[in-house]
Amino acid sequence: MTAAGIDLSVDFCGVRLANPVMLASGTCGYGTELEPFLDLRELGGIFAKSLTLAPRAGNPSPRIVETPSGMLNAIGLENVGVEAFLSEKLPAIPEGVVVFASVFEQEVEGYARVCERLDGAPGLAGIEINASCPHVKAGGAEFGQDPGGLADLVRACRAATRLPLVVKLSPNVTSIAEMGRICRGEGADGLSLINSLQALEVDVEARRPVLYNTIGGLTGPAIRPVALRMVWQLAQAVEIPICGIGGISTAADAIAFLLCGARCVQVGTASYRDPGTAVEIRDGIRAYCERHGVPGPAALVGALERPG
Ligand SMILES: Cc1cc2nc3c(=O)[nH]c(=O)nc-3n(C[C@H](O)[C@H](O)[C@H](O)COP(=O)(O)O)c2cc1C
Numbered sequence: 077m078t079a080a081g082i083d084l085s086v087d088f089c090g091v092r093l094a095n096p097v098m099l100a101s102g103t104c105g106y107g108t109e110l111e112p113f114l115d116l117r118e119l120g121g122i123f124a125k126s127l128t129l130a131p132r133a134g135n136p137s138p139r140i141v142e143t144p145s146g147m148l149n150a151i152g153l154e155n156v157g158v159e160a161f162l163s164e165k166l167p168a169i170p171e172g173v174v175v176f177a178s179v180f181e182q183e184v185e186g187y188a189r190v191c192e193r194l195d196g197a198p199g200l201a202g203i204e205i206n207a208s209c210p211h212v213k214a215g216g217a218e219f220g221q222d223p224g225g226l227a228d229l230v231r232a233c234r235a236a237t238r239l240p241l242v243v244k245l246s247p248n249v250t251s252i253a254e255m256g257r258i259c260r261g262e263g264a265d266g267l268s269l270i271n272s273l274q275a276l277e278v279d280v281e282a283r284r285p286v287l288y289n290t291i292g293g294l295t296g297p298a299i300r301p302v303a304l305r306m307v308w309q310l311a312q313a314v315e316i317p318i319c320g321i322g323g324i325s326t327a328a329d330a331i332a333f334l335l336c337g338a339r340c341v342q343v344g345t346a347s348y349r350d351p352g353t354a355v356e357i358r359d360g361i362r363a364y365c366e367r368h369g370v371p372g373p374a375a376l377v378g379a380l381e382r383p384g
Contacts, residue, residue, distance in 0.1 A: 082365045083372035084358065086120070088317050088340050089240035089265040091201045093120035093174055096373045097330060097358045100321055100344035101126055101178040101204060101244070102151065106165035113351035118358065120340055121174030123268075124161070126206045128181055129190055131157035141277050141286045146296030146323070147345055148277050150289035153180055153209070158193045166199055175199060176242065180206040183213065184225075184232045191236035202240035205233050205264075208248075208271040208293075220246030220271075223258055230262035242319065245269040245310075247299075252306045253313035260314045267310060268319035268342065270303045296345040297323040304336050311337020311378060325353060327360020334373055335380040 084095035094117075101123040104110050116122060134154025141148050156165060161177065169175055177200055179190045187205065194203055207220030207229060219225045230243055243259040245252060247270035256267055272293025277286040285291075303322025311318055317340075320333030325346035333341050343354040350356075361373055370376060 081371070082362050083374070084362060085372070086339050086374050086377075088120075088319060089202060089242060091121075091174060091240055093340055095120045095358045096334065096340035096361065097354050098122060098174075098176075098319070098340060098342045099347060099354055100342035101206065103344040103347050106156075106161065107169045107173060107175065108165070110347070110351050111170075114355055116170060116173045118355050119173075120358075121176065121201065122169075123176045123178050123204050123342060124165070125155050126153055126178040126180040127155050127158045127161050127190055127194075128153065129158055129186055129193075131155065131160065136288045138287055139289070139292075141292075143275075143277060143294065143296075144298065146294055146298035147348075148275050148287060148292040148294050149272070150287045150292035152289065158190050162193065162197055166197060169199065171199070174201045176202045176204045178204045178206050178244070179233070180209045182209065184228050187229055188232040188236040191233045191239075191241075195237040195239060200239065202242060202265075203233070203237055204242040204244050204268060205229065206244050206271065208244070208246040218246045218248060220244075220255060221249050223254060226255060227258050227262055230259050230264055234263035240265045242266040242268050244271055244321075245306075246271055247302060247306055247322075248274050252310050256310045256314040260316050264316065266317040266319065266339075267314065268321055269310065270299065270306055270322045273299055273302065295323070297325060299323045300329060304332055307333055307338050308336040308380070324357065325349075327357045327364060330357050330361060331364055331373075331376060334376040335378070337378040337380075339374075339377055
């Protein structure tokens with residue numbers, strides 16, 4: 077198959093993506109930060125930094141530490157707030173870039189209010205709900221760890237917007253399938269996973285946690301096999317589209333997620349090493365399709381064969 081015959085486009089929650097490679101929330105700012113390094117229109121799209129109603133300063137430093145094959149962060153969801161996103165950040169993103177906003181708050185009502193503000197914003201393709209935030213009423217457990225809390229959250233956000241609604245699942249759970257079924261039942265259009273894994277790094281000389289926040293989120297290649305397992309399990313359980321995330325730094329990594337059932341993928345930590353990684357991954361997916369005589373990435377979704 078020749079390059080000309082390959083169709084890289086995929087459909088995700090009714091949104092047409094030119095290719096299946098997107099940038100992950102929190103790792104690409106509001107898009108424009110990466111403009112000097114890459115043309116965002118070359119990608120399937122971006123997931124902007126998670127937004128709250130009011131601006132947030134995030135946690136004190138240290139907030140990031142490198143770990144074997146990954147990194148640990150506790151940024152604390154620093155962001156400009158939904159109003160500044162709508163008035164300054166969203167309009168600055170070049171036309172033609174598929175933009176999903178990401179939402180987080182500490183209460184269901186707050187999430188719903190941010191979704192309401194985003195509803196119908198010109199140029200916004202959809203909303204991703206970051207369900208990995210501590211739920212104050214549930215004693216600080218993540219929304220995505222508490223089946224009842226997750227159901228309430230998705231129901232409220234669904235009622236607050238007509239935009240395509242993607243729920244980003246927490247990996248810090250026993251049954252990802254159960255969480256996925258809850259989201260589908262409450263009207264989510266799609267699912268994305270995984271967010272970072274809760275983790276801790278220690279400075280033994282100082283006898284202190286390395287991060288000011290003690291606990292952080294582990295990301296990067298170290299989490300990829302965990303993420304693949306969860307995407308695969310989720311794809312067996314629900315039929316709504318899945319976006320795979322976790323340690324993707326090569327085209328082969330991205331293709332593994334497609335084979336396990338993801339329609340598209342997000343690249344996060346790898347962009348810190350080289351912001352051009354996502355575009356290289358897109359080109360690598362095209363080359364793989366050519367080599368294997370596949371018409372495009374859509375034909376790879378869920379095509380994992382049995383072992384042996
Ligand atoms: C510094 C940093 C900040 C992040 N901020 C957010 C965020 O605001 N919202 C969110 O949903 N995920 C956030 N994430 C998680 C990523 O979107 C992604 O789920 C995770 O990094 C796994 O992908 P990766 O291994 O490719 O980095 C952040 C990750 C990093 C490294």
